[in-house]
Amino acid sequence: MSEKILEVKNLKTSFYTHLGEVQAVRGISFSLNKGEVMGIVGESGSGKSVTSLSIMKLLQYPGEIKSGDIFFKGEDIVNKKNKEMLNIRGNEIAMIFQDPMTSLNPVYTIGDQIMEVIIRHQGLSKKKAKEKAIDMLRLVGIPSPEERVSNYPYEFSGGMRQRAMAAIALSCEPDLLIADEPTTALDVTIQDQILKLMKDLKEKLDTSIILITHDLGVVADICTKIVVMYGGLVMEEGTSKDIFYNPKHPYTMGLLKSIPRLDLGEKKRLIPITGTPPDLIKPPKGCPFTARCPYAMKICSLHAPKYTKIDENHKAMCWLLHKQSPNMKMDTGVKRGIVNE
Amino acid sequence: MGRFLIRRFISMLITIILVITFTFVLMHAIPGGPFTAEKKLPVAVEEALNERYHLNDPYWKQYIDYVLDVARFDLGPSFQYEGQTVNKLIGDGFPTSAKLGILSVLLTLCIGIPFGIISALKQNKWPDYTVMFLATLGVTIPNFVIATTLIYVFAVKLSVFPTFGIKNWQSFILPVLALSGYSLSFISRLTRSSMLEVLGQDYIRTVRAKGIPEYKVIFKHALRNAILPVVTYVGPLIAAILTGSFVVERIFALPGMGRHFVQSITNRDYTTIMGITIFYSAFLIIMILLVDLVYGIVDPRIKLDK
Numbered sequence: 001m002s003e004k005i006l007e008v009k010n011l012k013t014s015f016y017t018h019l020g021e022v023q024a025v026r027g028i029s030f031s032l033n034k035g036e037v038m039g040i041v042g043e044s045g046s047g048k049s050v051t052s053l054s055i056m057k058l059l060q061y062p063g064e065i066k067s068g069d070i071f072f073k074g075e076d077i078v079n080k081k082n083k084e085m086l087n088i089r090g091n092e093i094a095m096i097f098q099d100p101m102t103s104l105n106p107v108y109t110i111g112d113q114i115m116e117v118i119i120r121h122q123g124l125s126k127k128k129a130k131e132k133a134i135d136m137l138r139l140v141g142i143p144s145p146e147e148r149v150s151n152y153p154y155e156f157s158g159g160m161r162q163r164a165m166a167a168i169a170l171s172c173e174p175d176l177l178i179a180d181e182p183t184t185a186l187d188v189t190i191q192d193q194i195l196k197l198m199k200d201l202k203e204k205l206d207t208s209i210i211l212i213t214h215d216l217g218v219v220a221d222i223c224t225k226i227v228v229m230y231g232g233l234v235m236e237e238g239t240s241k242d243i244f245y246n247p248k249h250p251y252t253m254g255l256l257k258s259i260p261r262l263d264l265g266e267k268k269r270l271i272p273i274t275g276t277p278p279d280l281i282k283p284p285k286g287c288p289f290t291a292r293c294p295y296a297m298k299i300c301s302l303h304a305p306k307y308t309k310i311d312e313n314h315k316a317m318c319w320l321l322h323k324q325s326p327n328m329k330m331d332t333g334v335k336r337g338i339v340n341e
Numbered sequence: 342m343g344r345f346l347i348r349r350f351i352s353m354l355i356t357i358i359l360v361i362t363f364t365f366v367l368m369h370a371i372p373g374g375p376f377t378a379e380k381k382l383p384v385a386v387e388e389a390l391n392e393r394y395h396l397n398d399p400y401w402k403q404y405i406d407y408v409l410d411v412a413r414f415d416l417g418p419s420f421q422y423e424g425q426t427v428n429k430l431i432g433d434g435f436p437t438s439a440k441l442g443i444l445s446v447l448l449t450l451c452i453g454i455p456f457g458i459i460s461a462l463k464q465n466k467w468p469d470y471t472v473m474f475l476a477t478l479g480v481t482i483p484n485f486v487i488a489t490t491l492i493y494v495f496a497v498k499l500s501v502f503p504t505f506g507i508k509n510w511q512s513f514i515l516p517v518l519a520l521s522g523y524s525l526s527f528i529s530r531l532t533r534s535s536m537l538e539v540l541g542q543d544y545i546r547t548v549r550a551k552g553i554p555e556y557k558v559i560f561k562h563a564l565r566n567a568i569l570p571v572v573t574y575v576g577p578l579i580a581a582i583l584t585g586s587f588v589v590e591r592i593f594a595l596p597g598m599g600r601h602f603v604q605s606i607t608n609r610d611y612t613t614i615m616g617i618t619i620f621y622s623a624f625l626i627i628m629i630l631l632v633d634l635v636y637g638i639v640d641p642r643i644k645l646d647k
Contacts, residue, residue, distance in 0.1 A: 058549055089552035097550075102543040107565050107640055117551040152641045168551065 231288025434598025457532020479526025
């Protein structure tokens with residue numbers, strides 16, 4: 001077993017708004033090994049982004065980590081002072097954000113923005129930092145980086161800006177890269193390029209990656225491990241194989257069923273998950289998915305289920321996995337799932 | 342850049358000519374003339390005066406003569422002040438007004454912008470509430486109330502500052518405070534809202550994710566984006582404040598040029614009305630040009646040549 005780079009234990013993050021406490025993340029645990037790529041999947045409001053901001057300790061007022069531990073390279077960073085975090089952010093843990101169009105400061109050149117992080121963490125001279133910035137741009141596949149380095153963000157296309165973001169994030173060779181929906185705002189061809197880029201970079205730099213997305217299709221062939229989140233909780237966790245071929249949670253099945261496929265014929269409709277996510281100011285007592293679950297039982301709304309271990313790496317939080325639960329015939333969505341092997 | 346400046350210069354000239362034309366027409370549209378007084382002058386005297394100041398010429402000739410004079414930077418003689426030219430009236434008053442004005446603008450910028458930033462950083466906490474309360478007062482209370490209150494408290498009761506005139510540096514303090522009250526408050530509010538908007542932007546989160554210390558996040562990344570609306574406001578503000586305030590200069594009995602704006606119209610002092618208006622318009626246009634140039638420096642997306 002290789003070393004653990006990140007371990008999140010029972011993390012709870014809340015936003016204290018005037019309407020009440022929004023419990024965005026309600027006790028999640030997972031761990032990530034060195035060199036591993038983990039996907040966090042879930043729909044909007046399931047707590048994916050809040051989880052990543054918690055790990056970066058970049059939550060803005062009124063958000064706060066309520067309890068739990070985040071071990072990064074064996075050290076608990078929950079109680080680290082902001083000063084210590086400044087040396088970790090951008091250096092050991094870096095982040096790529098969702099919208100490349102708005103994630104770069106419009107009034108500084110791409111080069112300045114890459115150099116800033118290099119100078120900050122590696123203490124290189126301006127000249128050396130510029131050379132490194134050019135190398136980084138070349139690495140992420142920007143053509144003629146010597147000229148492009150002095151361009152402003154508005155002179156870059158969306159895909160190029162996301163590459164530039166990747167250059168910023170990777171320029172200090174972080175141990176952990178968190179990519180929060182890095183392809184959501186891009187069109188499909190560019191999505192594919194960015195995912196390929198991340199895969200290449202992972203192999204070149206041996207960075208551990210957390211890839212956050214609402215699209216199972218995106219994580220399919222890059223992630224070794226997938227965490228499915230819903231209502232601020234981890235619903236199911238397993239290897240990509242487990243999630244795509246042996247899903248145990250009805251929510252995971254729902255996600256699989258809603259992936260568009262070309263090879264299923266024109267007549268097949270996508271099956272959406274009906275309903276809306278739960279209100280996290282007053283989160284449901286039982287399983288948060290109860291209201292939308294086609295297989296919900298009485299107990300589901302009364303008590304939250306415990307995790308059932310299916311095997312070493314695979315676990316799910318569902319009453320249907322309890323040994324006393326009835327044997328239901330379920331449409332797991334596997335047949336529709338992505339077959340990429 | 343060169344082409345931009347040439348184009349702007351031409352459009353500035355056109356603007357000035359339009360201003361001259363409108364003011365000229367409006368001025369002659371109001372009844373009465375410079376030599377109409379309650380006590381009627383003898384007809385012969387009035388005739389002689391009109392003749393001497395070319396007021397008997399047809400309007401079109403008066404207009405063309407005036408434009409030609411302006412082109413030579415000669416704003417003509419004042420009708421009200423015997424033996425004074427308008428150039429001299431402005432030359433006498435402007436330095437005082439400008440001194441007060443520059444101090445007020447400096448105060449506005451040096452206090453208004455930091456207060457706005459503090460307010461934005463401490464949003465919905467006591468520093469924010471304090472600054473915004475004061476700023477609301479500053480915007481709503483008219484400057485003559487501020488001026489008289491300042492005189493009452495600091496000059497009459499505490500006698501730390503003189504009540505009127507300009508004798509030493511202390512004489513500047515009260516007028517400058519009264520003059521900058523509104524703009525200072527306005528700039529604070531403007532900076533605050535602009536700063537809040539920028540601080541919520543994705544690129545600020547990116548900078549924070551790079552591990553950049555907070556002071557750099559604020560001053561290097563946020564402020565440069567947030568300052569544009571402030572620059573927009575400061576240009577015209579400088580023109581308005583440096584040309585003097587009728588009210589504040591009146592209350593503190595300062596020999597600035599603010600009074601001419603009002604008095605020349607009451608006196609139908611044709612040349613002074615025209616001169617003051619042209620001076621102010623030219624000043625304003627130049628300030629707006631400077632604002633545009635500063636835009637281009639602050640925000641690279643704004644290209645002046647197109």
